[in-house]
Amino acid sequence: MAIRILFLGPLRDLAGCEEMTAAAPLDWAGLLKLVGQDVAEVLAGDRIHLACGGRVLANKTELSAQDGDEVALLPPVSGG
């Protein structure tokens, strides 16, 4: 098993795909390199949240994804 990276909402347009796969382990620096420059730029800003293993990270730069983890990039939401 590897790490699944998901692009939610409008990020999937920016990433050009809905998901990608990465080899474990994956940290913040590794993620920024993987996702391409456009996504990396907005990801570095404070409007994108990061979830790993079903939990939103309080500090996304502390990402430490292991084999089998799902990493989700969560842009600003709009429901209701």
Added chain:
Amino acid sequence: MAIRILFLGPLRDLAGCEEMTAAAPLDWAGLLKLVGQDVAEVLAGDRIHLACGGRVLANKTELSAQDGDEVALLPPVSGG
């Protein structure tokens, strides 16, 4: 025709009746005399409104009821 005086809500308990009749014309001083001391006391306070001919008076002491008018004593409301 005379003037009908109505006691709304809790005022009907205080007045001991739901309505009474008065000879026209009727002004504020006349009303106070007519309704009995208990009602007159609360009526003089600012929690009781007065309607005459279907309109709430901005200044109840300016009451000037004519033959056929209905005068309503309106205590604090509670709906909903």
Added chain:
Amino acid sequence: MRDIRLLTEMFVPGALIGPFTNAHPGLGGVCTFVGEVRGDAEVAALELTHYEPLTLGGMHQLADRAEERFDLLGLLMVHRIGLLRVGEPIVCVSAAALHRRDAIDAVDCCMDHLKSAAWFWKREKRSDGWHWIEPRDEDHRDLARWG
């Protein structure tokens, strides 16, 4: 669409809200409040009286102000009078709007006014007889929010 009614008989809010909502195609949101006679072991019944020459006119004036203040597509305001039992609806206010803020605030505002600034008087029957109910201080504070 404006629908203002005084009802002397038990009503079913859902039977009003469905048609009210459907009457406003294109709406963004509908907010509805239904007030019922609260269950209380002490209370056997509630009686609502009003002053007919003022009541319905006053509700229309309240609707005028709500429609002026909020951007509404429709406003429904239904109030019971007469004798009510626990569980029966007393009041139903519903507002349809393009945006939720207008719908929610309109309902909130109308309820505050119906509670302590409309021509209704309420008394409840307890084991020791009838008791008149006055608005609570909280009701007056709520009302004061709308200036």
Added chain:
Amino acid sequence: MRDIRLLTEMFVPGALIGPFTNAHPGLGGVCTFVGEVRGDAEVAALELTHYEPLTLGGMHQLADRAEERFDLLGLLMVHRIGLLRVGEPIVCVSAAALHRRDAIDAVDCCMDHLKSAAWFWKREKRSDGWHWIEPRDEDHRDLARWG
């Protein structure tokens, strides 16, 4: 009673509110907000996506906070996902309480959070393709009211 659901198919709010209300005998009031896909000549459809591992859990956390903050007898929170047409309900929040203030504020608070603090993303199909919708500044201001 707490009833939190994510629905993938069209729903009829009235069919939820009736049973929800009846499940709380003794209540004083029920407030309900229903949000629908707003009619707009430009918009052909709306699509709501979510992040499944977070969405329902997040709605329950929101319900926890609402139940802590307001004195509620029951809370219903239903949100659509998937493809929706104009006029279809997107969201329905209903709160039952002894007093109207708790019911109205709980609905208001939950709607503000669902609008701009729950894990949903919304885009609409216009003649020139799909457009993502972000919360308006007003939505953020509304949310900030709850601290």
